[in-house]
Amino acid sequence: MKTINITVKVWRQENAVAKGHFEDYKLTEIDTDMSFLEMLDVLNEGLTLSGELPLAFDSDCREGICGMCGAVVNGEPHGPVKAVTICQLHMRSFTDGQTLVIESWRSKAFPVIKDIVVDRSAFDRIMMAGGYISVKTGTTTDANANLITSDIAEEAMDAAQCIGCGACVAACPNASAMLFVGAKVSHLSLLPQGKIECVERVRKMVTQMDKEGFGSCSNEYECSVSCPKEINISHIARMNRKMIKATIKSVVG
Amino acid sequence: MKLNSNVPKGKLKDKWTQYKFDMKLVNPANKRKYNIIVVGTGLAGASAAASYSELGYNVKVFCIQDSPRRAHSIAAQGGINAAKNYPNDGDSIYRLFYDTIKGGDYRSREANVYRLAEVSNNIIDQCVAQGVPFARDYDGTLSNRSFGGALVSRTFYARGQTGQQLHLGACGALMKEASKPNLEIFPRREMMELVIHEGKARGIVVRNLINGELESYTADMVVLASGGYGNIYFLSTNAMSTNSSAIWAAHKKGAFFANPCFVQIHPTCMPVHGEYQSKLTLMSESLRNDGRVWVPQKKGDKRHPNDIPENERDYYLENKYPTFGNLVPRDVASRNAKEQCDLGKGVGNTGLAVYLDFKEATKRIGLEAIKAKYGNLFDMYKQITGKDPYSEPMMIFPAIHYTMGGLWVDYNLMSNLPGLFVLGEANFSDHGANRLGASALMQGLADGYFVAPYTAGNYLAQVNNNELTTDHEVFQEAEKAAKDKIEKLLAIKGNRTVDDFHKELGKLLWDNCGIARNETDLKKALKEIPRIREEFWKNVLIPGTTDSFNQTLERAMRVADFLEMAELMIHDASDRKESCGCHLREESQTEEGEALRKDNEYSYVSAWEFKGVGKEPELHKEELTFEEVELTQRSYK
Numbered sequence: 011m012k013t014i015n016i017t018v019k020v021w022r023q024e025n026a027v028a029k030g031h032f033e034d035y036k037l038t039e040i041d042t043d044m045s046f047l048e049m050l051d052v053l054n055e056g057l058t059l060s061g062e063l064p065l066a067f068d069s070d071c072r073e074g075i076c077g078m079c080g081a082v083v084n085g086e087p088h089g090p091v092k093a094v095t096i097c098q099l100h101m102r103s104f105t106d107g108q109t110l111v112i113e114s115w116r117s118k119a120f121p122v123i124k125d126i127v128v129d130r131s132a133f134d135r136i137m138m139a140g141g142y143i144s145v146k147t148g149t150t151t152d153a154n155a156n157l158i159t160s161d162i163a164e165e166a167m168d169a170a171q172c173i174g175c176g177a178c179v180a181a182c183p184n185a186s187a188m189l190f191v192g193a194k195v196s197h198l199s200l201l202p203q204g205k206i207e208c209v210e211r212v213r214k215m216v217t218q219m220d221k222e223g224f225g226s227c228s229n230e231y232e233c234s235v236s237c238p239k240e241i242n243i244s245h246i247a248r249m250n251r252k253m254i255k256a257t258i259k260s261v262v263g
Numbered sequence: 264m265k266l267n268s269n270v271p272k273g274k275l276k277d278k279w280t281q282y283k284f285d286m287k288l289v290n291p292a293n294k295r296k297y298n299i300i301v302v303g304t305g306l307a308g309a310s311a312a313a314s315y316s317e318l319g320y321n322v323k324v325f326c327i328q329d330s331p332r333r334a335h336s337i338a339a340q341g342g343i344n345a346a347k348n349y350p351n352d353g354d355s356i357y358r359l360f361y362d363t364i365k366g367g368d369y370r371s372r373e374a375n376v377y378r379l380a381e382v383s384n385n386i387i388d389q390c391v392a393q394g395v396p397f398a399r400d401y402d403g404t405l406s407n408r409s410f411g412g413a414l415v416s417r418t419f420y421a422r423g424q425t426g427q428q429l430h431l432g433a434c435g436a437l438m439k440e441a442s443k444p445n446l447e448i449f450p451r452r453e454m455m456e457l458v459i460h461e462g463k464a465r466g467i468v469v470r471n472l473i474n475g476e477l478e479s480y481t482a483d484m485v486v487l488a489s490g491g492y493g494n495i496y497f498l499s500t501n502a503m504s505t506n507s508s509a510i511w512a513a514h515k516k517g518a519f520f521a522n523p524c525f526v527q528i529h530p531t532c533m534p535v536h537g538e539y540q541s542k543l544t545l546m547s548e549s550l551r552n553d554g555r556v557w558v559p560q561k562k563g564d565k566r567h568p569n570d571i572p573e574n575e576r577d578y579y580l581e582n583k584y585p586t587f588g589n590l591v592p593r594d595v596a597s598r599n600a601k602e603q604c605d606l607g608k609g610v611g612n613t614g615l616a617v618y619l620d621f622k623e624a625t626k627r628i629g630l631e632a633i634k635a636k637y638g639n640l641f642d643m644y645k646q647i648t649g650k651d652p653y654s655e656p657m658m659i660f661p662a663i664h665y666t667m668g669g670l671w672v673d674y675n676l677m678s679n680l681p682g683l684f685v686l687g688e689a690n691f692s693d694h695g696a697n698r699l700g701a702s703a704l705m706q707g708l709a710d711g712y713f714v715a716p717y718t719a720g721n722y723l724a725q726v727n728n729n730e731l732t733t734d735h736e737v738f739q740e741a742e743k744a745a746k747d748k749i750e751k752l753l754a755i756k757g758n759r760t761v762d763d764f765h766k767e768l769g770k771l772l773w774d775n776c777g778i779a780r781n782e783t784d785l786k787k788a789l790k791e792i793p794r795i796r797e798e799f800w801k802n803v804l805i806p807g808t809t810d811s812f813n814q815t816l817e818r819a820m821r822v823a824d825f826l827e828m829a830e831l832m833i834h835d836a837s838d839r840k841e842s843c844g845c846h847l848r849e850e851s852q853t854e855e856g857e858a859l860r861k862d863n864e865y866s867y868v869s870a871w872e873f874k875g876v877g878k879e880p881e882l883h884k885e886e887l888t889f890e891e892v893e894l895t896q897r898s899y900k
Contacts (some may be wrong), residue, residue, distance in 0.1 A: 024726055131330070142439045
C-alpha cells in the first residue's frame with residue numbers, strides 16, 4: 011500500500027448568500043488507491059470528529075455515469091486525468107506533498123448552494139424547453155419500422171452519452187453551455203424520429219440557454235477537453251447549423 | 264389477514280387483456296381533478312409520472328438528487344430484455360415469462376410475470392420512438408445479444424450504458440410533461456412520512472434538502488418508485504444516496520414488506536481496497552467466460568500472484584464443480600469466493616478478493632482476442648485499481664447488487680394500503696428470489712409506462728376521496744413526527760460518525776445474512792442489531808443544523824431506518840429455512856452440498872406487518888400457485 015501526504019485547499023461557503031473563502035486542511039497517509047471522493051470522505055470523517063462542519067459535496071453513483079459529482083481541481087474540471095469524473099479519479103494521480111485546490115463549478119447560471127455544491131437546475135430547464143422527442147406513451151409503431159444505419163446510431167450515441175455534469179460550463183471562459191445543449195440537439199436530430207421537431211427544438215433550447223445566463227461560445231474548445239465523456243466539439247457546429255435554419259425560418263417564415 | 268393478490272380470473276395469456284377491458288375508467292375531462300404523487304425518478308418513477316401527466320392527471324414528482332436524471336437506473340450497464348424474437352431464434356412472450364419465473368426460483372407470481380413479458384415489446388417500441396440510440400446491425404435493424412439465464416438473444420443494448428439511455432429517454436418524457444402546467448418536479452426532497460387519511464394513502468411529508476424545511480403535499484394516490492435497499496449493507500453497487508427510507512416509512516404506516524431477505528449478490532466486482540471504501544463497482548460477468556478463478560493454497564500467502572507457481576494455486580471452482588467450473592451461477596461463485604476469504608486465503612491488501620486469471624485464455628485465443636472481448640472492462644479495471652490485468656490476474660469480490668424484496672403489491676401494483684402504489688425495485692413483484700440479467704430495466708419501464716397508468720385509473724375511478732388539505736391534523740402529526748426525529752438525532756451529539764455505525768451494521772449483515780445463512784448466525788445478528796441501534800441513538804455525532812443543507816443529517820436518517828429494517832431482514836431470513844434463488848440456507852442442502860429448495864413448505868411470499876421498532880413483525884403468507892409452469896430444481900455439477 012502506497013500512501014501520500016497532501017494539503018487540500020477547499021472552497022468553503024455556508025450558503026448561497028454567504029461570502030466564501032478557501033480553507034487549508036492537511037491529510038496524512040492517504041492511500042493512493044483511494045478515489046478522490048473517498049479522500050473527501052476521509053477529510054469529512056476527520057472534520058466531523060473534531061467538531062467542525064464537514065465539506066458539502068455532491069456525489070451519487072461513484073462510477074462516472076450519474077453526473078452528480080464535480081469540482082475544479084487545481085484549475086481543471088474533474089481534475090488532471092482525461093475522460094473521467096472526480097469519482098473515478100484516484101489519489102495515485104497526485105504526488106506526496108502536493109497541494110490540491112478544490113473549487114466548485116463557477117458560473118452565474120450555477121449558483122452555489124453550499125461549499126462546492128452548486129444548483130444546476132438551469133440544465134433541467136433547458137431540457138424542459140425542448141430536449142426530447144414529443145412522443146406519448148403507447149402511440150408508437152414497431153421498433154424496427156424505421157431502419158437506422160449503424161453509423162448514425164453510433165454517432166447519436168456519442169452525443170447521447172452526455173452525463174449532464176456541467177464540467178463543460180466550468181471549463182469555458184465564457185461559462186457557455188453550448189456543448190451540453192449541442193450534444194442533446196445532435197443526438198436527437200441525427201435520428202429520423204427526432205428530425206420532425208428539430209428546428210423548433212433547437213430554437214427553444216437555445217432561447218432557454220440564453221435566458222439562464224450562460225455565455226456564448228468563442229471556440230476555445232475547453233469544454234470538449236474537460237468533458238468526462240469526451241463529447242466532440244462538432245456537436246456545437248451541428249447545433250449552430252440547425253439554429254441558423256431556425257432563425258431563417260422565423261424571419262422568412 | 265388474508266392477502267388478496269387480485270389476480271384476475273381467466274387463462275394466463277388473456278388475463279391482462281381482459282382485465283384492461285374490465286377496468287373502470289376516469290372520464291378524460293375529470294382526470295385533471297385528480298392529484299398523483301410520485302416519489303423517485305428512476306426508470307419506474309420517471310416513466311410513470313410522464314405517463315400519468317400525458318393522460319391528464321396532475322402530477323407531483325419528488326427526487327433526492329439535484330435532477331431526475333441522476334437516479335441510479337442511469338448506472339445499469341448490460342441491457343433490457345424483450346420478447347421481440349427479431350433474431351428468429353425461437354423467443355416468445357411465453358419463453359420470456361418462463362425464463363423469468365424459473366430464474367426467480369419459483370418465488371414470484373405467475374400472472375405478474377406473464378404480464379411483464381407481455382408488455383416487454385411495447386417498451387422497446389416506446390424507447391426507440393423517444394430516440395434511445397440502441398445498437399444496430401449493419402442492415403439498420405436493432406441488434407440483440409444473449410444474457411445470463413437465457414438461451415435466446417433477446418437483450419437490446421446501447422453500448423455498456425443501456426440504463427443511461429433508457430433513463431434519459433424516460434427523463435425526456437418527464438421533461439416534456441414538466442413544461443406543461445400539470446406536472447411539477449421537486450428535486451432535492453427526501454420523503455420522510457407517508458400520510459394516511461381514512462385508511463388511504465393521501466400524501467407525503469418531505470424534507471427540502473437545501474433549507475431543511477418540512478413540506479406537506481396531498482394527493483389522491485401516492486406512487487413509491489424509490490428503488491431498492493441494497494445500501495443497508497453499506498458496501499454495494501448502489502449509488503450513495505440509494506436508501507429504504509420511503510418504503511420503510513410506508514411499511515411503518517401499515518404497508519406490508521415482502522421477502523426482504525431476497526438480495527442479489529454479484530460475483531465479479533472490483534475488490535475492497537481499504538476501510539475508506541465507499542462503494543463497489545460491478546464488472547460484467549462475461550469475464551468468467553475466459554477467466555480462471557483461484558486463490559493461493561497457503562493461507563496468508565503475500566507473494567505477487569505471478570510468483571505463485573501453478574502447483575501452489577487452488578482453482579477452487581474448477582476443482583469443486585468440474586462440469587461448470589468458473590461458469591457456475593452467480594450465487595455459487597459468490598458464496599465460494601467469500602468462503603475462501605473467510606478461510607484466510609483471500610488476496611490483496613484487505614484479504615477480501617480472489618484472483619481472476621486470463622493467462623491461459625490469452626495463450627489459447629491470443630492477446631488480440633482478449634482485447635476485443637474484454638478491452639473496455641480491462642481498461643476500467645486498470646483505471647480504478649491502477650493494476651494491469653493484461654500482465655497480472657484481476658482481483659474480484661462479490662458485492663450486493665439488487666434487492667428482489669420490496670413492498671408487497673397486488674396485481675395492480677398497489678400495496679395493502681389503498682392508494683399506495685409501488686413500482687420498480689421498490690416492490691417485490693416480478694423477480695422472485697433471483698433476478699435475471701437485463702430484467703430490472705424491463706420491469707421498471709413495464710411498471711411505469713404500461714401497468715401503473717392503467718391500474719391508477721381503475722383505482723381513482725372508484726375511490727371517492729374527501730377533500731383533504733395540508734392543514735389537516737394527519738399532516739400536522741406527520742410533520743411533527745418528522746420534526747421530532749430530526750431534533751432527536753441532532754441533540755445526541757455523541758462520539759461516533761454515521762458512517763461508522765453504517766459500516767458496523769453492513770458488516771454484520773454481510774457476515775450473517777449475506778450469501779449463505781444459518782440459524783446460529785441469524786440469531787446472533789438478531790441480538791446485535793438492537794444493540795447497534797441503541798448505541799446509534801445515544802452516541803451518533805451529527806454536526807450542523809436542521810435548517811441548512813446538511814448531508815450528514817440526511818445520511819443519519821437513512822441509517823436510522825436501515826437499523827430498523829435490518830431486523831426485519833433477519834426475521835425473514837430466519838423464517839425461510841430453504842435455499843432459494845440467490846441465497847443458500849446451510850441447513851437446506853442436498854447431499855452433494857447443492858442448494859435445496861423446499862416447495863412444499865416455502866412456496867409463498869412472506870409479507871411482513873410492522874408491529875413496532877424492536878418488536879417481532881407479523882408474517883402473512885401469500886401462497887404461490889403455479890398453473891402453467893412445472894417446478895424444477897437446478898443442478899450445475
